[in-house]
Amino acid sequence: MTFRLSPLLAALGLAVIASSAGADTLLMERTQKETAMxxxxxxxxxxxxxxxxxxxxxxxxxxxxxxxxxxxxxxxxxxxxxxxxxxxxxxxxxxxxxxxxxxxxxxxx
Structure with a gap:
């Protein structure tokens, strides 16, 4: 059973990392736009x-x-x-x- 849960947990971990990366990108884009305004x-x-x-x-x-x-x-x-x-x-x-x-x-x- 733990063997089947491990890939699922790994996929969830990657999803969290990907969503965090998207938030960081948005913050960087916002900073660039603020600097240009x-x-x-x-x-x-x-x-x-x-x-x-x-x-x-x-x-x-x-x-x-x-x-x-x-x-x-x-x-x-x-x-x-x-x-x-x-x-x-x-x-x-x-x-x-x-x-x-x-x-x-x-x-x-």
Missing amino acids: ALPSRGMSMAQVESRYGAPRAKLDPRGGNKPQHPVINRWEYDNFIVYFERTHVIDAVVKRADSTEIGVKKNR
């Missing part, structure tokens, strides 16, 4: 971002600001990325998805 850079003002990229699809509710060490964080949503501002200057911009087939974090909306 022209995202807002750190330090740009809100006015500069809007001038260069147009009006955002949504300006999300600000967070923080309750203490000096917790500045207000604003988030602007564009079609392919989200821009994070500390007060009025960019601190980061993040690509939402590489493409429609990418599996990622589900929205809480």
